[in-house]
Amino acid sequence: SEWSTNRYSPLLLPYPMFSLINLFAPFLNPSRQPAIQQQPYLLNTETRSKRSSSLTQLASNMASSPPLLIRGGIVVNDDEMLKADVLVENGLIKAVGPNLEAPAGVQIVDATGKLVMPGGIDPHTHMQLPFMGEVAVDDFEKGTQAAVAGGTTMIIDFVIPSKDSTPLKAYKQWREWADPKVCCDYALSMAITTWSDSVAKEMEIVTGDEYGINSFKFFLAYKGVFMVRDEEFYQGMIQCAKVGALARVHAENGSVIEEKAKELLAKGITGPEGHTQSRPEELEAEATNRACVLASQANCPLYVVHVMSKGAARAIAHHRQKGAVIFGEPIAAGLATDGSHYYNKDWLHAARYVLSPPLSRDSSTPNALMDLLAAGELHLTATDNCTFNCQQKLAGKDDFTKIPNGVNGVEDRMSVVWEKGVHSGKIDPMRFVAITSSVAAKIFNCYPRKGRIAVGSDADVVVWDPEAARIISKDTHHHAVDFNIFEGMEVHGVADVTISRGKIVWEKGQLRTVTGSGRFVPLNPWSPTVFATIAQRAKMTQPRGVQREEPKDVSKGVEKLSVNTKSSRPPGGFSNISFS
Secondary structure, eight states: OOSSSTTTTTOOOOOOOOOOSSSEEEEEEEGGGOOOOOOGGGSHHHHHHHHHHHHHHHTTTTOOOOOOEEEEEEEEETTTTEOOOOETTTTTEEEEEEOOOOOOOOOEEEOTSSEEEOOEEEEEEEEEETTTTTTTTOOOOOOOOOHTTTTEEEEEEEEOTTTOOOHHHHHHHHHHHHHHTOOEEEEEEEESOOOOOHHHHHHHTTTTTOOOEEEEEEESSTTTBOHHHHHHHHHHHHHHHHOOEEEEEEEEOOHHHHHHEEEEETTTTTSSSHHHHSHHHHHHHHHHHHHHHHHHTTTTTEEEEESSHHHHHHHHHHHHTTTOOEEEBBHHHHHOOOGOOOOOHHHHHHHHOSSSSSSOOSTTHHHHHHHHHHTTTTTOOOOOBBOOOHHHHHTTTOGGGGOOOOBTTTTTHHHIIIIIIIIITOHHHHHHHHIIIIIHHHHOOOOOTTSOOOOSSBOEEEEEEEEEEEEOTTTTTOSSSOOTTTOOEEEEEEEEEEEEEEHHHETTEEOOOOTTOOOOOOOOSSOOOHHHHHHHHHHHHHOOOOOOOOOOOOOTTOOOOOOOOOOOOOOOOOOOOOOO
């Protein structure tokens, strides 16, 4: 056979594709488990054990379903490819290996000629977000249905309190919206839109067992709505570092954007082209650099969401080269489209592409961002899925600042990344798994439960057909929105079967979801991927004082000068002119 059947060896491929050494074989071979080193982020073992137990309990409570045997495929993780079957029971992966025996009552999923990969994780969505006077039309039901149709089995959505609300109140609202609707698993990140001692306290509370938040997002845009000032951002990151949470940032210069928007409107530029002109790429690059500098000052890991320009990506690379812990996230829209759409003569066409930061004015940027993902300078992909239909976009027909910001992406991300990455020859399937699933699972501390095909992992699996192709269209997608920014794009690589928590939720082009069947996944703080170097960096960057002797009294022995402040001589001297 041309395929390797050694369970612990990299796959020998009959076509030109490299395979990495299997670094994580201990998950398949318990005898090779490495010793766990004691690190600062592992010290609270009781708390971590309690969290782990709650996740295990969640898995054991999953509704029973027939076991699945995924047979004949190529298992792909971020570090290996191997010919193996995958047995799924009770929502978990029970076995991975060649020629597995089929237990009684098992349902066979034929994966011959296909890849068996961890379901995608989209770490950046905004389902049913109230924003700019509208509510995003993809709610947690439609949004997660679209996700699984594209091979994504977990989303991380954002709790965004208004400035007159609180993190705890907003958290409760998001859970009430999401829990009854989700069709796949989800987790939450939280935005910090104002700053006070009470907000800092609530940040600490929501990283606890009851809430499961391990990241906080700060907006440097949307002045007066979500934006925080630099000193608030800095204090927020200090608090993130204290509680073991990752800081995330929307990097733009909101104050300058506001001024530029006023200038453009005053000149009569009211259409979508004004959106991109008011938010030039240089402002994204400036804000990204500023955010990285402030994060280093706070000794806090930083995650830059929706990296849209080369300048922003260069700023991230610059600070990483200096040892900063920075992660960069491009999105599907930025990998497949550019800012030329803002100048389309059809107003509605142009408005459909309005999001912030805007799509790059440089048509070479999408390819450059994929190159950076391939090189490891950017790290994972997301969508910023936040959809408003055409009628909602018309709210800004006379003023571009009132066009609701947001586009689709959660359904098409996996295929777009495959097309632009693997099909183009820039990355292999293992890197694809990394940037669509595994890296997110590691950053947000749910790996290997998520993001890996391994014994004991959640059965979130996509059977991927690398040879199939489809045309993206609003007429066939599963979003609630009435357009698709990738309309007409042909993509290779299609989700043939999607399995969420051991149940088939997408098969052969048909949804098989159950509303509310997804579960909330609490995320632990102190992710090793994020915080492993932070304690040592803190030691190396401690403020240093200088021990000095008491200053001597320099006045001793020095003759004091007396200054006569009163003078009998008038300013300018005496006059020789006399008057009789």
